[in-house]
Amino acid sequence: MRHLLEIDDLSVGELTDILERGTHAQLTKVLDGQGVALLFEKPSARTRNSMEMAVVQLGGHPLTIRPDEVGLDTRETVEDVVRTLAGYHSIIGARVFEHAKLERAIAVSAVPVVNMLSDEAHPLQGLADVLTLAQEFGGIDALAGRTVTYVGDGNNVARSLALATGMLGMQVRVATPVGYELSSSDISRVQDAGVALECTNDPMAACQGADAVYTDVWTSMGQEAESIQRRAAFAGFTVTDDLMALAAPDSVFLHCLPAHRDEEVTNAVLEGSRSRVWAQAANRMHAARGALHWLMEQR
Numbered sequence: 684m685r686h687l688l689e690i691d692d693l694s695v696g697e698l699t700d701i702l703e704r705g706t707h708a709q710l711t712k713v714l715d716g717q718g719v720a721l722l723f724e725k726p727s728a729r730t731r732n733s734m735e736m737a738v739v740q741l742g743g744h745p746l747t748i749r750p751d752e753v754g755l756d757t758r759e760t761v762e763d764v765v766r767t768l769a770g771y772h773s774i775i776g777a778r779v780f781e782h783a784k785l786e787r788a789i790a791v792s793a794v795p796v797v798n799m800l801s802d803e804a805h806p807l808q809g810l811a812d813v814l815t816l817a818q819e820f821g822g823i824d825a826l827a828g829r830t831v832t833y834v835g836d837g838n839n840v841a842r843s844l845a846l847a848t849g850m851l852g853m854q855v856r857v858a859t860p861v862g863y864e865l866s867s868s869d870i871s872r873v874q875d876a877g878v879a880l881e882c883t884n885d886p887m888a889a890c891q892g893a894d895a896v897y898t899d900v901w902t903s904m905g906q907e908a909e910s911i912q913r914r915a916a917f918a919g920f921t922v923t924d925d926l927m928a929l930a931a932p933d934s935v936f937l938h939c940l941p942a943h944r945d946e947e948v949t950n951a952v953l954e955g956s957r958s959r960v961w962a963q964a965a966n967r968m969h970a971a972r973g974a975l976h977w978l979m980e981q982r
């Protein structure tokens with residue numbers, strides 16, 4: 684049995700396999716008559732909807748559990764919740780604050796666990812991101828040698844993006860303000876996965892010639908108390924038309940969404956001709972279907 688807590692839980696071959704499954708026209712109904720628990724400690728539009736629909740497309744029944752319904756570690760422990768849910772469901776998806784809760788979940792779970800976003804990682808997003816880039820640039824095999832630049836907070840989305848794109852051979856640049864870099868353990872982890880990673884505090888240099896420019900919110904869920912301080916620290920890191928003009932002529936703009944227009948990205952870039960954010964959001968469902976299908980076959 685396998686779990687999916689971060690992209691580097693996968694080999695490069697497994698990553699490619701999941702992406703190919705996600706775009707396969709007729710996947711077998713591996714979840715026929717079975718349940719998938721989708722447990723959320725935080726809000727979600729894309730992840731909940733894409734996972735629910737992916738489960739349905741594989742013949743299963745998704746059961747979404749909202750933050751107030753279970754109370755991980757308040758009403759009962761993570762371990763007790765997971766062992767209970769594994770009695771009804773074939774897969775457990777969880778969106779949590781502390782990544783450690785997912786590690787505790789896999790230690791006791793009788794069924795595969797999928798990370799639907801933690802403070803450290805967002806692998807389902809990373810899968811959709813590389814699927815979107817593969818569609819744009821002529822296939823998974825055509826990504827090697829291209830450059831993706833992430834501008835903004837060195838957060839969960841940045842780490843999973845760096846792993847997913849880098850493991851497929853892309854050059855990865857991450858431009859953050861001072862103090863908001865990927866952690867040193869994240870950098871080692873990404874490099875250990877064989878990724879060519881450059882970190883900088885200069886968004887303009889990082890965007891030079893890039894094939895894709897990516898950003899995410901400056902204040903992630905759970906960091907709301909820091910939002911004023913963060914807005915000041917991230918001045919100069921908005922993805923504007925001027926920044927996009929430094930990227931390659933056929934470059935695309937990506938954002939995991941939700942977006943805060945005129946904070947991390949201007950409305951003009953988000954709604955502009957280079958933006959692929961709606962295709963990227965739609966790809967969340969295809970990526971999720973690929974991941975769930977693969978997980979069911981590994982048991």
Ligand code: CP
Pocket residue numbers: 726727728729730731800808939940941
């Ligand atoms: N990108 C993403 O995970 O969106 P949601 O938070 O709406 O699920």
Ligand code: NVA
Pocket residue numbers: 800838839840899900902903904939940941
């Ligand atoms: N970094 C953001 C991503 C939202 C999909 C967060 O964790 O809130």
